[in-house]
Amino acid sequence: MxxxxxxxxxxxxxxxxxxxxxxxxxxxxxxxxxxxxxxxxxxxxxxxxxxxxxxxxxxxxxxxxxxxxxxxxxxxxxxxxxxxxxxxxxxxxxxxxxxxxxxxxxxxxxxxxxxxxxxxxxxxxxxxxxxxxxxxxxxxxxxxxxxxxxxxxxxxxxxxxxxxxxxxxxxSAWQIGIQSAQISAITRDPDWHGGDYYGVCEGPVTGLAAARRIAHLTYRGEMEIDERFGTTAQQGENPLGEFRDPSQRFAVDSYLDYQGRKLVERFDAGSYVALTEALNRHxxxxxxxxxxxxxxxxxxxxxxxxxxxxxxxxxxxxxxxxxxxxxxxxxxxxxxxxxxxxxxxxxxxxxxxxxxxxxxxNDGREPTDGFGHDPEGAWII
Structure with a gap:
C-alpha cells in the first residue's frame, strides 16, 4: 500500500x-x-x-x-x-x-x-x-x-x-517569443542579481509584475477584456491629460497592475523564469x-x-x-x-x-471505473 x-x-x-x-x-x-x-x-x-x-x-x-x-x-x-x-x-x-x-x-x-x-x-x-x-x-x-x-x-x-x-x-515561435519577453522583463530588473537576489533584496518584483501583465493578456480573451474595460478610465484617474502620467490609468491598466501585485505576493521570480524556460523547451x-x-x-x-x-x-x-x-x-x-x-x-x-x-x-460503463471498482463499495470480479 x-x-x-x-x-x-x-x-x-x-x-x-x-x-x-x-x-x-x-x-x-x-x-x-x-x-x-x-x-x-x-x-x-x-x-x-x-x-x-x-x-x-x-x-x-x-x-x-x-x-x-x-x-x-x-x-x-x-x-x-x-x-x-x-x-x-x-x-x-x-x-x-x-x-x-x-x-x-x-x-x-x-x-x-x-x-x-x-x-x-x-x-x-x-x-x-x-x-x-x-x-x-x-x-x-x-x-x-x-x-x-x-x-x-x-x-x-x-x-x-x-x-x-x-x-x-x-x-511555437510566437509562444517562445512572448514567454521570452516575460523572462526578459524579470532578468532586466536591477534586483534580479543574476538570479541570486535571495537574502540580498526583495527581488525583481517590478520585473515579475511586468511579466505577469504580459502573460495575463495571453491568458484571457480579447473579447472578454474589451467587454469588461473598453477605453474606460480608472475611477478617479484621467489617462487623457496633456502629458502622459503613469499614475493616470485606463481601467485595464489598473486591472493588470492588480494581477501583477497578486502574483508578486505569492510567487517567486526565480521559479517563474525556470518554469517559463521549461515551456520554451516544450x-x-x-x-x-x-x-x-x-x-x-x-x-x-x-x-x-x-x-x-x-x-x-x-x-x-x-x-x-x-x-x-x-x-x-x-x-x-x-x-x-x-x-x-x-x-x-x-x-x-x-x-x-x-x-x-x-x-x-471506462468504455462508457458507468459507474464502474474501468478496472472493477464500484463506487458503491464493491469490487467487481
Missing part, C-alpha cells in the same frame, strides 16, 4: 537526486503534494488520477479547480484518489531556485534549466518513491497539459489514459521523430480539449493534436470569451467534459 499524505493536507516527499535532460543535476529533491480521496487497489491497478497544474499553480487543486474535485463532482473523491504535486522548479514546497542548496544558501542561479520532460521524470520518480507504479489517468491544462502529453510519450505503461487541455505539441518530437510521427507513436488513450478564444495556445494546435495522436478518445472545444483560462473558469463545461473523459476511459 502506498505511503500517502493525509487527505487534503500538504505533504513533502524526498526523492533523491535527478539528472536533467540537458545534463544538470538537482540534488536532494523534495516534492510537495496533496491528495484527496481514498487509495484503492495496488501499485499497478488503482484509482489514482494525477492532476498537473499550470505555470503558477500549486498542489491545492481542490482550491483552483474546486468546482471539479470533491464528493459527487466530476473528479469524485468518493471514487477517485486525486493527487497533485508541485512541479520541480516551483515555489510551493517543491525544490526550486528559492530552496536551500545542500552546499548552503539558496539554489538561485545554480538551479539547472529544466524541460517539460524533466518535470515529468521527476514526478515519475516521486510516484516510485511513494509506491505507485501506474495511475488510472493524468489530466492537465496549459503547462500541465504539456506535462500530461509527455507522460503519455515517456511512460505509456504508467497510465491508462490522458486528458490534454489547452496546449500544443511543441512551443517539444514532444525532440530527439524522437518528426512532430507528427512522435504524436502518432503515443498510443495512450487521450482526450484533447481546446478553447475557441485561446490566444496563447490557439485551438488549431489542439486540432493538430487530435489529428495526429495515435489513440484519440475524443476532441472537444470549450466555448468561452475568457480565452486560455477558460479551462479554469468554465466549471460547467469542464465538468461535463471530464465526466465524458471518465466514461470513455
Amino acid at each position: 502506498p505511503d500517502l499524505a493525509t487527505p487534503g493536507l500538504l505533504a513533502y516527499q524526498p526523492i533523491g537526486d535527478y539528472e536533467t535532460e540537458a545534463g544538470g543535476t538537482i540534488l536532494d529533491i523534495t516534492i510537495a503534494y496533496q491528495r484527496w480521496g481514498t487509495f484503492q487497489g495496488d501499485a499497478d491497478t488503482n484509482n489514482v488520477i494525477l492532476i498537473e497544474h499550470a505555470l503558477t499553480g500549486d498542489t491545492d487543486a481542490a482550491e483552483w479547480w474546486g468546482g471539479l474535485i470533491g464528493p459527487g463532482k466530476a473528479l469524485d473523491t468518493e471514487r477517485w484518489c486525486v493527487i497533485c504535486t508541485n512541479v520541480i522548479g516551483g515555489c510551493s514546497g517543491t525544490t526550486g531556485p528559492a530552496s536551500e542548496h545542500p552546499d548552503g544558501g539558496k539554489w538561485g542561479s545554480r538551479f539547472p534549466a529544466t524541460s517539460i520532460r524533466d518535470q515529468v521524470g521527476v514526478e515519475k520518480q516521486f510516484l516510485d518513491a511513494i509506491g505507485i507504479n501506474r495511475v488510472h489517468a493524468v489530466i492537465g491544462g496549459s503547462m500541465g497539459g504539456a506535462r500530461t502529453l509527455e507522460w503519455a510519450a515517456m511512460y505509456p505503461d504508467a497510465l491508462d489514459a490522458a486528458c490534454v487541455i489547452a496546449v500544443s505539441a511543441r512551443a 517539444d514532444v518530437s525532440r530527439g524522437r521523430a518528426t512532430l507528427n510521427q512522435a504524436l502518432y507513436s503515443i498510443k495512450v488513450p487521450t482526450m484533447v480539449i481546446g478553447v475557441d478564444t485561446d490566444i496563447l495556445y490557439p485551438f488549431h494546435q489542439q486540432e493538430h493534436l487530435s489529428r495526429n495522436l495515435g489513440n484519440v478518445l475524443s476532441m472537444h472545444k470549450l466555448v468561452s470569451p475568457v480565452g486560455h483560462d477558460a479551462f479554469l473558469t468554465e466549471d460547467r463545461q469542464m465538468d461535463r467534459l471530464l465526466r465524458r473523459f471518465i466514461s470513455l476511459v
